[in-house]
Amino acid sequence: MSKVSNCLRMLILLKSRGKMKIKELAERLEVSERMIREYKNELEKAEIYLMSEPGKNGGYYLDENSFIFNLxxxxxxxxxxxxxxxxxxxxxxxxxxxxxxxxxxxxxxxxxxxxxxxxxxxxxxxxRPNIDLEDEKKKYLDISSSIISRNKLEINYFSINSGLVKRVIRPYVLFMYKGFWYCIGYCELRGEIRDFKLSRIRSYKLLEDTFDKPIDFKLSDYLGHNSIFKDKLYNIKLKINPPMSIIISERIWSENQKIIFNQEDNSILFEATMSGLPEIKSWILSMGSCVEILEPEELKEEIREEVKKLKNLYKIY
Known part of the structure; x- marks a missing residue:
């Protein structure tokens, strides 16, 4: 970054943060402490004077009347x-x-x-997501570039079902869900549009081959109802007892949800149309004995099977 840019950045830091030590300024601007002193001299040549205070709690600061700009x-x-x-x-x-x-x-x-x-x-x-933010940011920026330039990507992708597999994809769009970034695009290996979680892309390479994005592609068409993935819809009806009834009622789990309170025992009747079976099961199991599934019967059976597996796993009789 140029000397002029760093001088301005130093002014902005001092204006916004108040007194700062030379070492702090150097670390923030990623330059040496000698350069910070040189920036101070350059600013003084432009008749912008920094105040300084010696000692343990000293440092550079701007006078209260210093003016840069006003929004x-x-x-x-x-x-x-x-x-x-x-x-x-x-x-x-x-x-x-x-x-x-x-x-x-x-x-x-x-x-x-x-x-x-x-x-x-x-x-x-x-x-929060257990990811390397710098690595994730580089993936995001590189994939964004390939979306703009319409270049295919060769990726080594770890799938929960298939393990590590090399694929060539045509990236269409990026979106975030629950703290993770996803790329939706056409997978040449599977011959269909798929979603790829950036954190599961182990390595990637920009290819010279280009592609045409379908003019009728819409993200909303790909995403499911109340879930990021297309899935079967479940008309759910739950009876939820305290204390989970209070906790559940404090959040919106589905835009179409309906909650009816029972004033006598503080339980609630929760109704919603939702999709994403793994998430639904995990959500219901997290309520423990506070929840009773009234509908549908299929979901009851799914939970029964999950509880049986837990009993066998932990030898509970």
Whole structure:
């Protein structure tokens, strides 16, 4: 990055974050501490003066009256950006977090006055994708490029059912589901449109061969109803007792769901049309003895078989 760009970035950092040590600035800008001092000299030649304070808690800082630019953002607006940063860190392992933080620094630098830095706002996430974010980001960017250029990809893909298999795909679109990125495209090995989870692509190569994307392809046509994959629909009716009845009622599990409360015992009658049998089974089993399946009978049998397997596995009689 050029000296001018880094000088501006240093100003933005100091404007948004306040006092910073030379070492901190050097690490953030990925340059030596000597270069930070040189940037300071360059800024002073342009009559932009940085204040400095010696000692353990010292560092460079900008005078309160220093001005870069003003976006007229309100406090609630900047707070929303700070909260979004916390969400992106915890919720889905956002692969472009570094770029987001850089943009956020520019926004904060443009705001007059001091704002809550979000340290009092916390989002707790029970689990998150176990992936290498830098590797995932490179896959995302490379596959995005192949979608734009219409170049085929040769991938070594690990499938739960088939194991590691080499395939040639024609990538159509990328989308995210539950923190993971997927590529939907035509698989030449299977002769049909398939979805590929980026984290399961072990290696890939951009090919010179190009392809034409079908003009009638729509992501919505590929995705199933209330599930990312096409699947059989189940008209589900559940009786759910406390405490799970309270927990389940606090979330939207399906856009068509209906919940009827029983005021006497705080149980609920849950009805919805859903697809994705593995997810449905996992969801119902997570409620333990609090749930009773009223409909359909097919789902009851699926759960019975799953419970039998658990009994055999753990020798429960």
């Amino acid at each position: 007229n953002l309100e406090e609630a607006e900047i707070s929303s950006f700070l909260m979004a940063k916390e969400f992106l860190e915890k919720e889905d392992n956002f692969m472009f977090l570094k770029e987001y933080e850089s943009g956020l620094d520019k926004i904060k630098a443009a705001v007059k006055g001091r704002y809550d830095d979000g340290k009092n706002q916390h989002i707790v996430k029970v689990s």
